[in-house]
Amino acid sequence: xxxxxxxxxxxxxxxxxxxxxxxxxxxxxxxxxxxxxxxxxxxxxxxxxxxxxxxxxxxxxxxxxxxxxxxxxxxxxxxxxxx
Numbered sequence: 001x002x003x004x005x006x007x008x009x010x011x012x013x014x015x016x017x018x019x020x021x022x023x024x025x026x027x028x029x030x031x032x033x034x035x036x037x038x039x040x041x042x043x044x045x046x047x048x049x050x051x052x053x054x055x056x057x058x059x060x061x062x063x064x065x066x067x068x069x070x071x072x073x074x075x076x077x078x079x080x081x082x083x
Contacts, residue, residue: 036065
């Protein structure tokens with residue numbers, strides 16, 4: 001979780017591409033494959049970078065991993081914004 005927070009902070013300070021690069025460096029960690037916050041953070045950075053297709057894929061993955069209905073609705077609204 002700390003590494004994901006760091007990547008999001010990097011995106012705010014050093015730019016979206018830097019944050020996404022930091023998340024990409026974590027992608028091989030098997031613990032993150034089923035960790036919704038990783039996919040939601042990735043989706044948000046991709047969406048903000050203008051990569052709607054990749055963002056949508058990440059949002060779909062995040063939605064599939066989320067059990068809380070309110071969080072699912074939020075992620076679904078973000079997915080819809082991707083077009």
